[in-house]
Amino acid sequence: MNKKKLIYTENIKLSERANRLIPGGAHTYSKGDDQFPANAPKIIDRGSGCKVWDVDGNEFTDMAMSLGTVIMGHAYEPVLEAVRKELNRGVNFLRPSVIEGELAELLVDLIPSAEMVKFGKHGSDAVTGAVKLARAYTGRKYVARCAEDAFNAIHDWFIGSTVITRGVPEEIQSLTLKFTYNDLASCEKLFAQHPGEIACFILEPISFVEPADGFLEKLKMLCEKNGTLLIFDEVVSGFRFDLGGAQKMIGVTPHLSAFGKAMANGFSVSALVGQKEFMRLGGITHEQERVFLLSTTHGGETHSIAASIACINEIKKQNAIKHFWDAGKALMEGIKNAAAETGAEKYISVSGYTVKPAFAFKDETGEVSMVARTLFLQETIARGLLMPYVVPCFAHKKEDIDFAVACIKDALQVMKDAAEGSGMAAAIEGRIVKPVFRKFN
């Protein structure tokens, strides 16, 4: 594959402005300069399908699809058509609009745990709403979260349990406990250490690893035995593993769950869903003490809700869930073959569900390494591929997967040559990428 001639005049100018005015230069840490090598495009101008163009007109194939939100493709016309229709009718009103009930009904039909629904704008709104409700329902203060989940919410109860604790009071930090996925004993231990004090267990029901030995069923039973709520964070898995969420696929129904990301093809909608017994506490008709659940000015924004209805209908109509699984499978197989053909198997590992592939990059010592990741990103970007992570979407067709695999094969060859020559670090032009969750810059 030829390397692209990447000229970044406008990119540099506009990125300097963004960095001068916006802390981190972006509104999501995973979009920041520290996440990408020096040759990455800095400012995106537009997208269509699985292609994006930067502000200098350079074209890239996008494997990340905007943090997993744009599940049907950039500027997907059936969703845009539904949005345009709502825009002309007004976008927010002093009382609920008809479309809120329409999406709520659709979600209740699709998601096993959904008897009632409350909308937000971000996955964090829905996840933290669920935690609040669990604390209110149980009258308990501790939250147990899965240690392997990379992210659940921007709020203090979660961020205080990461390495970036600055700004989160120690009292708050101490209220979030951690358990290990697929390790029921680690959950039992928390119950033994904090009897009658844990409000909820929250986790991504499936992420990269399969639930083993009935872990989720057993965790639900354990929670119920201890009067604790089970919350599934389906912000990523929802509308991707299955239209009814991972809970539908695996057949375990939590008490509450949170959806976001892919539910509106990039428009901002999230949903806290759950059983009536809990959700009704956020309402205005019960006789108990009130719970201030989610209440947001923009939660009922009509065009985002219309985008979600259109997105869900298109996923159904196009049988898109099957497409996500198949596209991911083709990519994973292509990468494994490319690694075998170049003899670079020891520099990349491919794992996880095909609908959510995971990659790790290793250096010449065999360790997973940011140097190896940087070199991989640098070499794929040089050939026109953006793949900081992979979210298979409906717009990824065979030719896009073939293109991605060809770019990756070249990148693996460069990694192998560097590893066997002067070392991977010497082949990097500029900075080494860093993890988002680190204590210091």
Ligand SMILES: Cc1ncc(COP(=O)(O)O)c(C=O)c1O
């Ligand atoms: C599993 C998971 N839950 C929750 C969130 C929070 O979603 P949002 O960024 O929309 O608040 C994320 C975001 O990446 C996530 O990956």
